[in-house]
Amino acid sequence: MTRYLEDTATERLEADEREGLYGPLAEAVRALVDASIRTEVDDHVIRQATADLERIAGHLRAHQLPGSYGVHSEAPGRRRTWGSPVIGVRNPIAPPLTLQHAPDGLVWSEFRVGTAYEGPPGRLHGGMAALILDHVLGEAVSASGHWGLTGTLTLRYRRGTPLGRLRTEARIDRVEGRKAYVVGSIADDEGITVEAEAIFILPKGYVHPDATA
Numbered sequence: 001m002t003r004y005l006e007d008t009a010t011e012r013l014e015a016d017e018r019e020g021l022y023g024p025l026a027e028a029v030r031a032l033v034d035a036s037i038r039t040e041v042d043d044h045v046i047r048q049a050t051a052d053l054e055r056i057a058g059h060l061r062a063h064q065l066p067g068s069y070g071v072h073s074e075a076p077g078r079r080r081t082w083g084s085p086v087i088g089v090r091n092p093i094a095p096p097l098t099l100q101h102a103p104d105g106l107v108w109s110e111f112r113v114g115t116a117y118e119g120p121p122g123r124l125h126g127g128m129a130a131l132i133l134d135h136v137l138g139e140a141v142s143a144s145g146h147w148g149l150t151g152t153l154t155l156r157y158r159r160g161t162p163l164g165r166l167r168t169e170a171r172i173d174r175v176e177g178r179k180a181y182v183v184g185s186i187a188d189d190e191g192i193t194v195e196a197e198a199i200f201i202l203p204k205g206y207v208h209p210d211a212t213a
């Protein structure tokens with residue numbers, strides 16, 4: 001059982017409030033990214049927008065973390081990865097995915113990817129597919145009570161993945177000592193477009209934090 005599942009009601013409320021504050025900020029920046037890619041307005045409007053954005057970034061930087069976000073708490077007790085490029089509430093680069101956990105250990109998400117993730121025209125960049133699957137497969141390891149870093153991630157791109165509405169899922173296959181074998185996929189409405197398998201490895205000498213909890 002992870003601490004995430006042990007949040008008290010107060011901690012959950014506090015976290016939800018913080019999410020309600022930062023989530024819309026990231027969403028606004030996400031919309032900006034799309035606007036930046038697709039805008040065709042006049043040059044002077046772009047120059048003005050650039051100056052406005054630099055000013056806004058200055059406001060936000062007035063008080064900030066000294067380094068990266070890591071896995072720290074907005075509220076006590078809750079393990080949070082709000083800086084994640086896949087699920088991060090505070091990261092505009094994240095599509096974002098909201099992960100669902102089925103009782104049988106399946107981790108899945110229905111999500112949307114837009115212009116910011118394009119590889120081949122109209123299709124998801126293969127590296128983005130790898131990023132998403134790395135994370136979702138990692139979550140399946142975590143959901144099974146094991147931990148580890150990606151040792152090997154193997155993908156088979158069966159056909160192009162369109163931008164738009166997608167589904168991803170992952171489940172643990174087996175655990176052998178420190179190695180967890182996981183499988184997963186990304187699918188569109190027609191079926192699977194990318195298949196993934198991975199080995200997550202608990203580094204030598206590393207003790208699962210919940211082992212002694």
Ligand SMILES: CCCCCCCC/C=C\CCCCCCCC(=O)SCCNC(=O)CCNC(=O)[C@H](O)C(C)(C)COP(=O)(O)OP(=O)(O)OC[C@H]1O[C@@H](n2cnc3c(N)ncnc32)[C@H](O)[C@@H]1OP(=O)(O)O
Nearest residue numbers: 134135138139142147148149150151152199201202203204
């Ligand atoms: C533990 C911390 C967990 C933190 C979780 C935080 C919160 C989680 C919350 C929510 C889930 C979020 C999910 C996120 C997902 C994102 C994941 C990433 O992006 S991870 C970043 C990219 N990966 C790296 O940077 C790894 C770099 N590599 C290493 O650190 C080491 O090479 C490591 C740990 C992979 C293995 O090092 P060794 O020293 O422990 O391994 P040796 O003892 O040599 O081998 C153990 C066994 O594993 C095999 N092995 C070793 N390396 C392998 C590899 N790369 N692939 C396959 N097998 C390998 C060996 O053959 C050996 O197998 P035999 O026991 O003999 O059967």
